Amino acid sequence: MAKTILNMKDIEKEYFGNKVLKNVNITVNEGEIHALVGENGAGKSTLMNILFGMPVIHNTGGFEGEIEFEGHKNIISSPKQAMEKGIGMVHQEFMLLPGFTIMENIKLNREPTHHNLISRVLGNKMKSLDIKTMRDDSRKSLDKLGIDLDELLPVAGLPIGYMQFVEIAREIDKTNIKLLVLR
Incomplete structure (x- = not known):
């Protein structure tokens, strides 16, 4: 049986009274590939921002719910902390330095x-x-x-x-x- 690496439970987020995520649950086991599919504004990026500890989440009141990573409850409060835990993210906007090789x-x-x-x-x-x-x-x-x-x-x-x-x-x-x- 595959080991569960990520479990996001009952995730909820609102921006200024507008609920953008309601009771979202996702489980990812080791070796699995998942795709979040939805129209613009469906909350896909918001969910990933929560997982990666992006400041926009914390600067707008945080979120409700629970994140378990590798079997431990976590509050990921920054991208640095997410990276230290072994979570990597490739952003839609490139984070490359064009003058570098x-x-x-x-x-x-x-x-x-x-x-x-x-x-x-x-x-x-x-x-x-x-x-x-x-x-x-x-x-x-x-x-x-x-x-x-x-x-x-x-x-x-x-x-x-x-x-x-x-x-x-x-x-x-x-x-x-x-x-x-x-x-």
Whole structure:
């Protein structure tokens, strides 16, 4: 029997008196793929914003209901906390830096480093980027998706479909990813 990774129970949310989610329940087991389908304004993005701890939810009065992630009740109060728990999200609006390469976008804020002569004297803040590891890790993530793009290509000018794959590659490159949300 598959392990339940996510259980959202009786989720309700209203914006300024307008109830946008009412008694929503969703369970996701390990290895499953789910799709939320509905017309614009149906609440799909709101539900995912609740799961990811987006500030817009907390700044508009929070929500009601319960979130269990990996069998534990959770209050996910920020995207940082969601990421620490292993929840990744690829947003509809790209979060890529066009002047960076595919590799740099995949490894952004998680760059492996190594000591050099200067860092041995002046400390860890002077370490060098480990470009070989960055390149190898990026290549592995792209290969998992079956994408044959040079990881040293700049993101600027890539077709939108490839940009989406770079976003997904960044999420699956994370070592603790347990749940990936595409919105």
